[in-house]
Amino acid sequence: PLSIDEAFLDVSGARRLWGSPGRIARMLRERVHAETGLICSVGVAATKHVAKIASTLSKPDGLLIVNEAETRAFLAGLPVRALWGIGPKAAEALESRGIHLVADILTAPRPVIERALGRAGGARIWQLAQGIDPRDVETERSEKxxxxxxxxxxxxxxxxxxxxxxxxxxxxxxxxxxxxxxxxxxxxxxxxxxxxxxxxxxxxxxxxxxxxxxxxxxxxxxxxxxxxxxxxxxxxxxxxxxxxxxxxxxxxxxxxxxxxxxxxxxxxxxxxxxxxxxxxxxxLGPRRDTGALPTNPRLPRLPSDGPPSR
The missing domain is CATH 3.30.1490.100 (DNA polymerase, Y-family, little finger domain)
Incomplete structure (x- = not known):
């Protein structure tokens, strides 16, 4: 789940059973409407980032499919503000350099993007503009x-x-x-x-x-x-x-x-x-509490070398 009314689905293992991603998306929309009476938008793409953009563009009651081979062309015509992670300040930094569309990111030298957004931010946005997004769909959530x-x-x-x-x-x-x-x-x-x-x-x-x-x-x-x-x-x-x-x-x-x-x-x-x-x-001042004990047991400490593998 991404929010209370939005989620990612990885259907790569369901094609043999349910058909193509586009067919699964249509079935999903039909089932949501049949069981709840609600409309929904669905974006279908090879990555989470592009699927999210496609879903946004198809709101409130649409379906947009972006084939993997068409990803770069699809992204190129979008404003830079459509990319996940570019807020008002980042957009202003790019637009002040004449970079208004994702196509402008693709044609600009990478150092220009990194000077505008910082080295890490520039590298990440350059990848997203290329349609590269290595993040997997997370199917488990720890409620702690x-x-x-x-x-x-x-x-x-x-x-x-x-x-x-x-x-x-x-x-x-x-x-x-x-x-x-x-x-x-x-x-x-x-x-x-x-x-x-x-x-x-x-x-x-x-x-x-x-x-x-x-x-x-x-x-x-x-x-x-x-x-x-x-x-x-x-x-x-x-x-x-x-x-x-x-x-x-x-x-x-x-x-x-x-x-x-x-x-x-x-x-x-x-x-x-x-x-x-x-x-x-x-x-600072006199303590007003009787102990201020934690409300729950101590959580396990994560390894210092990063989050656990999935």
Whole structure:
């Protein structure tokens, strides 16, 4: 699954049973409509990237098949913004150099693309423009989470104090993510009032993260829309839908680059001097919790040489 209403299918092993990819796509659309009454769009291609573009172009109720031999020609006529991973900033960097279409990427010297997008980003976009996308369809998903929560010695009604606690918890969650080699695609907030009424709110991130600042900002956004009708007894932050670090397609522009460097420095200081050696100035003050124990057992640590093979 890519989202709640979108998924990739690898039909390479189903041709003998069900026919060509195009026939399977038509059967799928017919079955969805027959069983749910809903329409859907389907893109068929040799790679995930091109199939995603084809599906987008055929919305809301269409089918677009791009044969492998026609992939380069299909991509060439598209605007650069159609490529997966090119956002507004990357598009502006390319367009300022006269590169507006994928065809322009194909004819431009590769160093020009890399100067505009960085070496790694330029290499990746050059590959996508060629129709090269080695990523496999992932058929399994691990539903794991990492969380911390605090039960206060005295119930708290001050929003500022609660935001500070969320920052503290988010940093601890992020540190455990980085230690284990994980990134989170979702963030959840847990809040319990003085009368033990408990609320949970969650959201999906645009990109997986292990950055404390990003997790904290997301948790605070979830918190700020809640009505503090009474003091709070417990508050918690949880990172959900975890995946090994680095498996997602990297964004060409990392808005959290500075915060990643801060986290790396904090991790180094904690390793050398202990967990309480360094913290945010905004969370300094008397402890309000009774232990702030993790909400779940410690996850297995991934090997240092990268994510497990599949």
């Amino acid at each position: 989470s990492i969380g911390h929560e605090e039960t206060f010695l005295q119930d708290i009604s001050d929003r500022g104090a609660l935001r500070s606690e969320l920052r503290r918890l988010a940093d601890r969650v992020a540190a455990r993510l980085r230690t284990g080699g994980w990134e989170a695609s979702g963030i959840a907030l847990k809040l319990r009032y003085a009368d033990f009424t408990t609320l949970s709110r969650s959201t999906t991130l645009a990109e997986p993260t292990d950055v404390g600042q990003r997790i904290g900002e997301t948790a605070i956004t979830l918190f700020d829309v809640l009505d503090l009708a009474q003091p709070v007894r417990l508050i918690g932050v949880r990172a959900e839908r975890l995946q090994p670090s680095g498996v997602a397609m990297l964004a060409l522009w990392d808005d959290d680059a500075d915060w990643r460097r801060v986290d790396a420095a904090l991790d180094d200081a904690r390793e050398r001097f202990g967990g309480g050696a360094v913290t945010r100035a905004s969370v």
